[in-house]
Amino acid sequence: MNDFSLSEMEMNMSFTDLLNRAQMSENYGEDTSLGVGLNVVNEPIVSLEVPLNEIDYDENGSDIDDDEIIDARTKHKKNEMLEKESQHELERLGEQLQRDNVRYDIDSDYDDEFDVHSPTASSDEDEYGYLTTPACTRQDTKSQKAKVNSLDWIDTTFSVEQKFENAVEFRKEIIDYCARNGVDVKYTKNHKNKVGVRCKDDNCKWKIWASIPKNKRHFEVKTYHGVHSCGRKNKVKKITYKWIPRHYLSKFKSNPYMKLQEITDSVWNEHGLKVSVHMAFRAKKCALNLIVGEYKEQYGMLNSYAAEIYRSDHNNTIKFQLNANVFHRMYICFATLKEGFLAGCRPFISIDGCWFKGPYGGQLLVAVGRDENNQMFPIAWAVVDVENTESWSWFLQLLAEDLQTSDGAGYTVMSDQQKGLLKAVAEMWPQAEQRVCARHVYMNFREVFGGGQEYRMHFWKIAKSTTPNEFKENVDKLHAISPEAAANLMGRNYEKWCRAFYTPQCQCDAVDNNMSEVFNAFILNSRHKPIITMLEDIRESIMERLHKKRDFIRSKNLAICPRAQEQLEKAKIAARGWNAAFGGRFTIDLFL
Template sequence: MVVSPEFQLTVGQEFPDVMSCRRAIRNTAIACHFEIQTASVQWVANTVEERLRENPQCKPKEILEEIHKAHGITLSYKQAWRGKERIMAAVRGSFEEGYRLLPEYCRQVERTNPGSIARVYGNPDDNCFRRLFISFNASIFGFVNACRPLIGLDRTLLKNKYLGTLFLATGFDGDGALFPLAFGVVDEETDDNWVWFLSELHELLEKNTENMPRLTILSDRRKGITDGVEFNFPTAFHGYCMRHVSETFKKEFNNPVLVNLLWEAAHALTVIEFETKLLEIEDTSPEAVMMECIRRQLMTWFNERREASMQWNTILVPAAERRVQEAIERARGYQVARANEAEFEVISAHEGTNIVDIRNRCCLCRGWQLYGVPCAHGVAALLSCRQNVHRYTESCFTVATYRKTYSQTIHPIPDKTLWNETADHETADQGQADEIKAQMIINPPKSLRPPGRPRKKRVRAEDRGRVKRVVHCSRCNQTGHFRTTCAAPI
C-alpha cells in the first residue's frame, strides 16, 4: 500500500509534544486503513481547517466527500457539521464574543454610514442581550424620497445557539422589488418587542412622515403589531398581508380551488368583483453574524440595482414600461368619447363602458388608482387627446426616481480587529475612547435552543399568490381529482 509521505512515520522520529505524536499516529492509521475506520471531530476540524479558512461557505456534504476521497473513510453528516462549526468558531469567534461586539459594531455602522441608526439594548440587571435595531441611511433616504408609502412587517426565527427573532420592515421600489428599510433583533417575539420596534421605526420616519402621503402598513396584524401601529402610526392604513391570510386559510380549508379564489378576491378592483369571488367561495366550500451578512447583501443590492438602472434608456422602469405597452396594445380596440378637457367615456365590446378623468388620474375600473400607471382605458383617453402617457404615471415608476432610490451607498465596515485602532484615531482623548468602550457590555440572552432535532427546512406556502391549474375528472366532470382517483359510483 502506497502512503502519502506526509503520513509516513520513521524510526527515531521525534515530536514536540504528546498531542502531536498521537495525531501523527492516528493520521497514519487512517491513511493505511488500519482498524481505525472513524475519525474524531477534532481530527475532522484539523483536516479541513485550511479549506474552511479559504472558503467559509463550504458545506458539510462537501467535507464528507473530500475526506472520503482523501482518506477513504466515511463520516456521518453530524461529524462533518460539528468539525466545521469548531473551526468556524475559531475563525469568526464564538457567539458570546459576537454579542460582546454589538455595541462597537453599532458605533461602526453610524461612523461609516452617517445618518444611519444602530442601537443595542441589554438587560440592566445582568447585561443580557434584549434588542438590536439597525437602519442604514441609504435605506432611509431611498424609502422617504423615492419609494411608495407602503411598509411590510414580517419576522423570522433565528436558529443559532441562542434563540432570537429577526424583525423586518420593507418597502417596495418603483420596479416592484423589495426595498429593505429597517431590521430588529430581539431575544423573543412578544407584543412589547413589536411595540418597541415600531416606535423605533416611527422615530426613524418622524421627521419625514409629514411630507409623505398616508402610509399603508401590511402585516399579519398580531396584537403587538396592531398596538404598535395604532400608537405610533395612528393615521396609517393597517392592512392584512395576503400571504399570512392565505396560509391560515389553507390550514383551515385544505382545498386549492378555495385558495385560488381567495387570491382572485384579493386582486379584485371593484366591490362587485370582490363579492362575486366571495360568493364563489361560499358555493364551493364544503367547510370554511447575521446583521453583517444583511448589510453586505444590502450593499450588493444597492450597487447592482444602481448599475443596472444606468443601462436603462426608457422613461419608466422596465416593469412599468411593460405595463404601459400592454395597456397601449389593449387601448387600440377601444372607442373613446370626449365629454370635456378632462373626462372621457371609453367603450369596449367586452368590458362595457368606463369613465376616465385624466386630470385626477382615475378610471372607473380602479386600475389607474391602484397601480399608479394608466390603465388601458386611461391610455385610450390620453392617446385620443394626444397626451404623453408616460407623464401620467406616478413619479415613483420613473427611471430617474428609481436611480434616486439607490443613489446612496451602504459603506463597508472594517474588520473587527481594526475597530479599536479606528476609534483611537477619531477620538482625541484616549481616556474618552476607553470610557466609550466600557460603556456597555452585552452578554448572550438566557434562552438557549431546546433539545431535539431541529426542522431541516422552513415550511413555505405553496401558493404565494400563484393561481394553480384546476384539474377536472373526465369520468364525473368534477374538479379536484383525476379519472384514475375518482371515487364516484358508476
C-alpha cells in the same frame, strides 16, 4: 379566527345580508364595516372574463411572480427540506447509538482511548529519553536516499530540530500527517513532555521522537527517520471525529444542515480516507459545539460593533440595549438606506419577522420598501430576543423617527398579522393605512375549507378585485358554491387584504407581503451564523445588491423603470378592445 356555523335560513341569505352580518361581528378587534364602499354596487357594470392563465391562482398568490420572488420561494422550500432532513438524520443516528450503547465524550482532551495510556518504558530509548536509532539528519539525507528501496518513499513534513508550541500541537500535526499520507501510526511514548511515534506497520522503519529540551519551553523534534516502506491506506485509525471539524469547520458554518453522507464523501474526495457514518455523526455534533462557542463570543463584541457603525457615519442609527447585562435587542438603520427610501421609494413598507437558526434563538425584525422599479429596498432591521407587541412597538417607534413621521401619515404598512404586530402598528402609526398579506389569509382559510382548486381560484379573484362592484360579483360567485366559505371570508377583515378597498396614497396595489419574503430568502444563508457575522453578511449583501441594481437601471435607455414599462405594455394589449367617446364636459366614457 371566528367559526361560522350557518343554519338553513342563513344558507339562503343574500350577499348584502352576509355583509351586514359580518359588519356586526367582531373580527380581530377591528371594524369590518365597508363604509361607503358598497353604496355604488347597484349601478350596472361591464365584467370582463379574464382567462385563468392570466391570473395567479396558485397558493402563493403573488401579483408579479418575477424571477426574484420565484427564487426566494424556492430557497425557502429547499432550506426547510434540508433542515428537516438534517434533524431527522441526527435523531435517527442518535437513537441508533443509544440502542448500541455507544458512549462518547466530545469534551475529551484526547483523540481516542489509545492516546491516554503510553508504555512505561521503551526498549529503543536511552536514559535521556532519546531513541537509540540513528537520527536522519539533513547531512546524511543524500546517503540515506541511496539506500532506500525504489518502493520506499521519504516524507519531508518533519525535520530534526523542528519546533512546536507543545505536545498537543505536535500530536495534531502527527494526525494531519496521517491524513495527508494515508498512513497509520502508534505512540511508543505519549507524555506531555515527550512523545514517541512509529509506523504501525512492523516492517516499516518510519519513526519520530519529540520532547522539551532542557531549560526550554517549546517542543522539539529530536530524532526522525522519515522513510516509509508501507503502502497508502484508506482507513486510518488515528483519524477520529475531532479531526473532521478542525478541517471542515468553515463548511459546517456555511451549511449547518450538511448530511452525514456529504461529510463522508468530502473526506473521501479530498483526503482519500473512509470514515464511518457514526464518526461523521459525532464530528457534526462536535462542530456544532465549536460553533456555539463562537456565537457566545460574538454577543460579547456587540457593543464594539455598534460603536464602529456609529463611528463610520454619525447619521447611522444604531440602538443597543442590555437587560441585566444580558443582550436584549439591537436596531440598525444605515443613513444611505433611509435617505434612499425617502428620496426615491413609494411610501409602502412591508414589515416581517424571521427566526434565527442559531443556538440562542431570537428574531430578526425587518422593514422593507419598494423602489421605483417595484423591487425590494431594505430600510431597517432589528435583532430582538422575542417577538411581541412591546418589541414591535420599539422597532416601529425608531423606524418612525428615521423616516421623519410621528403618526405614520401618508404611509402604508403591509404585514403578515404576526403576534402583537397589528396592535403595535395601530398604536405607533395610527394614521398609516394597514394591510395584511392575502396569502396568509388564504392559508388560514385553507385550514378550514381545504385547498381545492375552486376555492383557491375564487379567493384570489376576490382578493384581486379592483372595484367594489367586481368584489361583490366575485363574492356572489363564491357564495353560490359555499355560503359558509363566503361568510368566513367576510369575517376575515377583508378591507385589509382586498385590492378593491385600498387607498391610492402609496401607489401600490400589492395584496401580499412578497417583499419581506424576498428579503428573508436574501438572508437565508446568514440566519444560522453568529450574530455579528450575520449582521455583516446582511450589510455586505445589501451593499452589493444596491450597486448591481443601480448599474442595471443605468444601462436601460427608458423613460420609466423597466418593470413599470412592462406593466404598461401589458395594459396596452389588454385595452385594445376598448373604445373612447366624449362623455360631456371633461369626462370620457370607455366601452367595448
